[in-house]
Amino acid sequence: MSARSNPALPPDEVAESLFQAEHETLLRAILGNSTDGLFVVDAQGHKLYANDVAHGILGHGFTRYDPNGWSERYGLFYPDTRTLYPSEQLPLYRSLQGEEPPEVDLFIRNPSHPEGRHFRVKSRPVRDRQGKLLGAITNLKDTHEQRQAEAVQRRTELRFQLMLETAQEGVWMIDADRRTTYVNQYAASLLGYTPEEILGRHLFEFVYQAEHARSDRELATQQNEGQAVLVNDFRLMRKDGTPVWTLIAACPVQGESGEYLGSLAMITDISQRRENEExxxxxxxxxxxxxxxxxxxxxxxxxxxxxxxxxxxxxxxxxxxxxxxxxxxxxxxxxxxxxxxxxxxxxxxxxxxxxxxxxxxxxxxxxxxNSAELVETDVDLSGLAQAVAEQLQRWAPERTIRFQLQDGLVDRGDAQLLRLVLENLMGNAWKFTREKPVAEIQFGTLPETGKGRVYFVRDNGAGFDMEYQKKLFGVFQRLHTQQEFEGHGVGLATVQRIIRRHKGRVWGEGRVGEGATFFFTLHELASR
Missing domain, CATH: 1.10.287 (Helix Hairpins)
Structure with missing residues (x-):
């Protein structure tokens, strides 16, 4: 397709008509100092004037080549950067047909711009006073950075939208009139709607009736104080009228000057949690x-x-x-x-x-x-141990016994029952050391490790085989014969029951012929 045929004026005459003598210097100065690319052509498309920016964009001036080849010659593409823009659709070409074409976005890639840049192109026909077409003037505005920034923003918005739409949390925005401006798919599906069914509708249409007053208070807090709120056990209403329990974290949305524009809420479905709690x-x-x-x-x-x-x-x-x-x-x-x-x-x-x-x-x-009432007080265990030791020594004054009793041991418990514990444990130690020329009986505590105090009663007597450890605390269970050591097998069973009533544990360790040690704790199970 060729340019419209018009009675041609010599280029100099056209230039003279476009740039009158009294305006030529001013116009050239204005066009030459523009940051946009500007050029003027006559009715046949021959260049009459181009500023330096235009030369930098197109690489060289217009020639007498056929205008139908402009796109290919100057590297003019659609914004997709791949498809050549049809020459006959170029704003300049259409201006030379006498049209008033709209602005278009072009991607220009040529030797001057081997990587290519985006431009917005605007062209207008130039006529004389009689309306005769004299040529056209074209403006090339560099929009490369702007388009790149817009592309980055679009990608950011797309990622943000993708995050909102794929999130397993509800996102809901309302304006100052409490009408929905945005709701993601999760929140809409939670209530049995599509997002389109919720947009524009008042928030209270989706809030359980009993929660309206509470909603008013929380929204007023956001609007008046500008504070975020966390609302637990809040009921929204499904499309079928049934409630859904939610946890809502909401914050106010404010304008540049701090004015209240609405609210943004993150909604968590806690129905399963509520069901579990129930x-x-x-x-x-x-x-x-x-x-x-x-x-x-x-x-x-x-x-x-x-x-x-x-x-x-x-x-x-x-x-x-x-x-x-x-x-x-x-x-x-x-x-x-x-x-x-x-x-x-x-x-x-x-x-x-x-x-x-x-x-x-x-x-x-x-x-x-088992039946005695437990009366707990601060009990001087060291004092009880000393009293038991003196009693044992009186029973057999002829025996040599070395007692090692740790001082200052005080704990909470029933004094009578704890005395019975020490009488049984120290009594066993006294009994099973009678074959020793010098009996040794100790009462004290292990070094504390932060896990609670452990008491022990240790002797150097007959000991026992650890293989039978589980029989120690059974009623009427004995590890020695009646002929070896007298007894009826209820002492350690009694100790175990007393310690259990004090929320503790008791256990024993020993070796045959090398003595035994019995350990116990108090209030250990209660502190866990």
């Missing part, structure tokens, strides 16, 4: 009820067992006393007819009845430990 609450109620029932059953069983143990113990004492008395009477009154074997049998019967009496006493002692 389930835990129901389970706790059921558990508490079961505990009350089980406690009542245990208390009843304990009372029954205590009553049974007490009754059995007392009922057994009567026949045992009879056995003991009659065997003694036989020994005293009928000793002559009996031979040595018969007297031995009587002695064994009396010993067995005495043993039974001791076992009954042990049962009653354990029963009393």
């Amino acid at each position: 389930q835990v609450r129901r389970l706790n109620v059921e558990l508490e009820q079961r505990i009350r029932e089980r406690t009542a059953q245990l208390e009843f069983s304990n009372r029954e067992l205590e009553s049974f143990a007490y009754s059995v113990a007392h009922d057994l004492r009567v026949p045992l006393r009879s056995i003991s008395h009659f065997t003694q009477a036989l020994s005293e009154d009928c000793a002559t007819p009996l031979d040595a074997t018969g007297r031995d049998y009587l002695q064994r019967i009396r010993a067995s009845s005495q043993r039974m009496t001791e076992l009954i006493d042990g049962i009653l002692a354990i029963s009393r430990v």
Whole structure:
């Protein structure tokens, strides 16, 4: 396609008509100092004037080449940077057809700009007073940096929008009139809507009726004080009218001068958490009820067992006393007819009845430990240990015993029950060291490690085989025969029950012939 044919004026005459003598210097100065590329052509497209910026953009001036080849010659592309722009659609070409073309964006890549740059091109036809087309003037505005900045901004906005739309949190924006200006897909889906169904609608259309007053207070705080708010256990309303429990973190949106424009909220669905909490609450109620029932059953069983143990113990004492008395009477009154074997049998019967009496006493002692009321005070354990040591020494003044008792040990507990603990542990140590020429009995604490105080009672006596450690605290369980060491096997069982009532632990360590150590703690389980 060629340029429209017009009666041509010589270029000099056209230039003279475009640049009158009285204006030529001023116009050239204005055009020459412009930061945009500017050039003027006649009606045939021949260059009449081009400033330095235009020369820098196009590389060289217009020639008499066919205007249909301008795009290829000067490297004019669409903004996609790949597609050649049709020459007949160029603003300059259309201006030479007498049109008033719109501005267009071009990408120009040529030897002057091998990497290419973006420009906005505007062209206007020039006519004389009679309306005759004399040529056109074209403006090339460099928009490369602007377009790059816009591209960066678009990518940033796209990433931001992608983050909002893919986030597993609801995002909701309202204006100062509380109408929705933005809602992401997650928030809309949470309520059973599409984002388009929510945009423009008042916030309260999606808030549970009972939460309206609370919403007013929180929004007023944001608007008046400019503060962010965190609202827990807040109910929004689904499309079907059912509530959904949420956690909302909201902050005010303000303009450049600080005026309130609206609010932005992040919405977390806590329905599952609420359901879990409700389930835990129901389970706790059921558990508490079961505990009350089980406690009542245990208390009843304990009372029954205590009553049974007490009754059995007392009922057994009567026949045992009879056995003991009659065997003694036989020994005293009928000793002559009996031979040595018969007297031995009587002695064994009396010993067995005495043993039974001791076992009954042990049962009653354990029963009393379980049923006794726990009265806690500050207990001087060092003082109790000293009193027990003095009592043991009085029992066998002929024995040589070295007591090592740590001073200053005070702890919370029941004084009577803790004395019973020390009497049993130190009494065992006294008993199992009787074969030693010099018995050694210690009471103290291990070096503290921040995990609580550990007490111990240590001796250098007979010790025990660690293989049988689990039998130590069983009722009537003994690691030594009656002939080796007397006892009825309830002392350590009693200790264990007392320590458990004090929320502690007790355990033992030993080696045969090298002594034993018993450790215990108080209030350890209560502090965890």
